[in-house]
Amino acid sequence: MESAAFLTGQFLLAMPGIGDPRFERAVIAMCAHDEEGALGIGIGETIEGLGLHDLLEQFEIDPGEAPDAAVHFGGPVEPRRGFVLHSPDWGGQDTIDVGGRWALSGTIDVLRAIADGKGPSRWLVALGYAGWGEGQLDAEMTRHGWFNTEGNTGLLYDVDAEDRWVKGYAAAGIDPRLLANSTGRA
Numbered sequence: 001m002e003s004a005a006f007l008t009g010q011f012l013l014a015m016p017g018i019g020d021p022r023f024e025r026a027v028i029a030m031c032a033h034d035e036e037g038a039l040g041i042g043i044g045e046t047i048e049g050l051g052l053h054d055l056l057e058q059f060e061i062d063p064g065e066a067p068d069a070a071v072h073f074g075g076p077v078e079p080r081r082g083f084v085l086h087s088p089d090w091g092g093q094d095t096i097d098v099g100g101r102w103a104l105s106g107t108i109d110v111l112r113a114i115a116d117g118k119g120p121s122r123w124l125v126a127l128g129y130a131g132w133g134e135g136q137l138d139a140e141m142t143r144h145g146w147f148n149t150e151g152n153t154g155l156l157y158d159v160d161a162e163d164r165w166v167k168g169y170a171a172a173g174i175d176p177r178l179l180a181n182s183t184g185r186a
Contacts, residue, residue, distance in 0.1 A: 007033040007137070009099020009151040012040060013168045016179050018145045022076050027164040028130050029085055029156060030148075031096070031104045038132040041083050041104070043124065043156060044164045046070035052125055055082065056115055059108055064115045072161060074126030082127055084110045085156065086120035101151045122157045147172070 007030040014026040027044030051068040074083055084105045088097060092109040103120070113119030132140070140146055149172045159167045169176040 007038065007148055009101045010148050011043075011151055011155065011168055013147045013149060013165060015145055015147055016176065023130075025165045026130075027155075027168055028075070029098075029102070029151070031085075031098045033137065035134065037134050038137040040130045041072070041074045041085055041126045042128070042130055043072055043085070043126070044161055045073045046161045047073050047127065050127075052114075055125065056111060059111065061108075061112055061115050065117050066115045069125065070161065072124060072126035074128040075130035077129050077131045079128035081129070082106065082111075082125065083129060084114075084120075084123050084125050086110065086123035087153075087157075088120075090118075090120035099151060101153055102156060122153075124156070147174075 010030050012026070012028040012030060014023045018024060018026075025044060026042055028040035029043050030038065030040040032039040047070070050071045052066060052071060053063045053068040055071060056063045056066070086103050086105065088100070088103045090110070090113060091103065092105050092107060092113065094107045095103050095105045095110070098104055110119060110123075114123060141148070147169070149168055152171060155164055155168055155171065166176060
């Protein structure tokens, strides 16, 4: 049997008809998956009307040269808590490596570094996360709901949020328009 951490550093794509409107067309960058549960950051949807400069202002950080990038809806858990998915060329006080593909930071030092032009070379900001308790995601993976695919950083940094779901399936050789949201009976 595979290790429970097999999803870390990969993407979860919601299947059509997942049954939970919060995850319709969701793209989740999986950051942790072990015996105790799983944590991922949503990267398939941005929060309308909220940019990086708004967040920096809330923390009284001068945006400096940082672009006013969109802020992503990271997930329904702790929607006021911020996270930065970023290239592994920068590390802060709480940064964790995610499968050697990207890193995850959740403290204000990464925002300061980005604003100062000394942060990671590639990054995206999200509020909230998707979380699963012990064995919950493993059980969901056996039912209709999620499809996992390789954690290609191009999908993370080079594709617009609204296109990530379709491009994620396309990278796996699947046209999501052909997926059914229910099964038939013979």
